[in-house]
Amino acid sequence: MPPAARTAVEGIQRALAGGGVGEVAFRAEVRPDGSTVLGLVWPSPAVEPAMGYPDLGVLLLNDGALTEPWLRRPDPVPGAVPAPSADPELLERTLRERLPGAVGATEEEIAAAEARLGVTLSDELKTLYRVVRVDWHDDFEAVIDAGRAVGCELSGLDGLFGIDGTVRHPGWDIGARQSLGTGPDDAVQGLAGSPGWIAIGSNGGDTYAVDLTPGPAGHLGQVILIDHEQSLGAELVADSLTDFVLGRRREESPGLRRDEAPAVARVGTGFLRTVEAAAHPALEVLTIDPADGPPLTLAPLTALPRLRTLTAAPGTLADPREVAALTALEFLELGTREWRTLLDAGAVPRTLKAAAITVRDQDHLPVVALANEILTLRNRPRIDQTLLEGDLGPAR
Structure with missing residues (x-):
């Protein structure tokens, strides 16, 4: 410069x-x-900065609103059982051998932790804390020794907490376009968090948790890793806490089931050719890119129960007013002309939590005026703008 x-x-x-x-x-x-x-x-305060929106960002139509996957709760797991490798007696012997002088928590302290968390801890997790109390404010050397014995930076009993998925929300620009599901062969449920993911420690950055709400192919009390660089999902690390402490950890875990058809689809050049091809009861996120051919109708989407995100490039929709028939829509991104049509028709969906205006080489002042119309529909704070005019003199 x-x-x-x-x-x-x-x-x-x-x-x-x-x-x-x-x-x-x-x-x-x-x-x-x-x-x-x-x-x-x-x-x-009604605009969330986001990459790809050089002048505005994402319009927040409700205070504190989050994308659906980050609000999703775990499915019930009434038939879940511990893995065959779960062995509380072996776990206790191993820990006492590694920590001969350790003092554990009392039954009353363990019961108090369960009451605070609102869950029943696994037998292995209770065994762990019966051997090791862990007090970060008292004996730092003992904490280090306990971490070495267990295999992570271990939290104390009073430091246990369930993973709150809402704090992992990455913002609407990213979150609205992501999806994560749970398949019948998944050991870990596809969630952002769960009250049954009980964080017990870390590797210095990522969080280890004992999973009390496993997936269909998982086990009660398995150990999972919540990656601090990811906003959805968790990775299976060990089938049991016993395996985790004994070093019998999984070297590889199946990849997260994210951003996959039929939940996520893209229509346009190089992708699906028609909206009909994307329409599926499981569809959550749809992007419509420019393509050769006439504008597209949204009619095949009107009965879809889970479609929450629609991004349509300018000029790709035959009738933008068809958006009003998408009854589960949370996030909508359209061009200025499409938004103008929706506003004039009074057809902006009431279900929207956030919105964005596609800006392509346009003067941002008219776009701000359009955004303020959208915000006004929800009594949201308007965007302030200032226009300055002057004369720098002729170029030399």
Whole structure:
């Protein structure tokens, strides 16, 4: 960056910082005669910044609303049983051999932890804490020894918690386009979190949990890993806590069942050719890209019970008003003309939690006005914009 440009940018950064503004979107038009128009779009509590939306971001139509997968609860597992390798007696002997001086928790303390968590701990997990109390505020060396004996940075009994899927939400820009399911051969349910995923420790970044709500092919009390770089799902690490402590861990685990047909589909050049081909009762996320041929009808989608995300490129819909018939829609991204049609027809779905406007080489000021119309429908805070006009003089 040339020194003059760097100086100008630093001046703008100082001015924004002085006003308590972390970021601002802008568009400048400088004509050959020097007349200049600068449009500024200020941050809004109703807009979530997102990559791919250079001027606006995602419009949040409800406070605190999250995408459905991050609210999903585990399916009941009444028939789930511990793995054949689960052996509380072997687990206790192993831990006492490794930690001969350890002092464990009392039965009353274990019962109090179960009451706080709202779950019944597995026999193996109770055995672990009967041997090892773990107090990070008391004896750090004992904590280190316990971690080495178990195989992770072990949490104390009072530090156990269920994984809350809502805190893993990555934002609507990413979350609305993702899907994760559970198949009949899956050991771990496809979730963002579960009250039955009891976090017991970490590897310094990722979280180990004992799984009390396993998938159809899993076992009660299996050990799973929640990757801090992932926002959905967990990986099976060991069939039992006994296996985990004895080092009998799985080297490979089946990949997460995410972003797969029929739950996620794409129509357009290089993908499916028709909306009919994407229509399936399990469809959750549909993207319609530009393609050769006439605009498409959404009629085949109207009876789908799980379709929550629709992204349609400008000019790809034969009648944008058909969006109103999609009764489960949470997130909608359309071009400016399509949004204009919906607004004029009073056809913006009431089920929407978030929305986005596709911007392609457009002046952002009219787009902001359109966004404010959408926000006004839900009594959401409007986006503030400032228009500055001046004369920089003729180019030299």
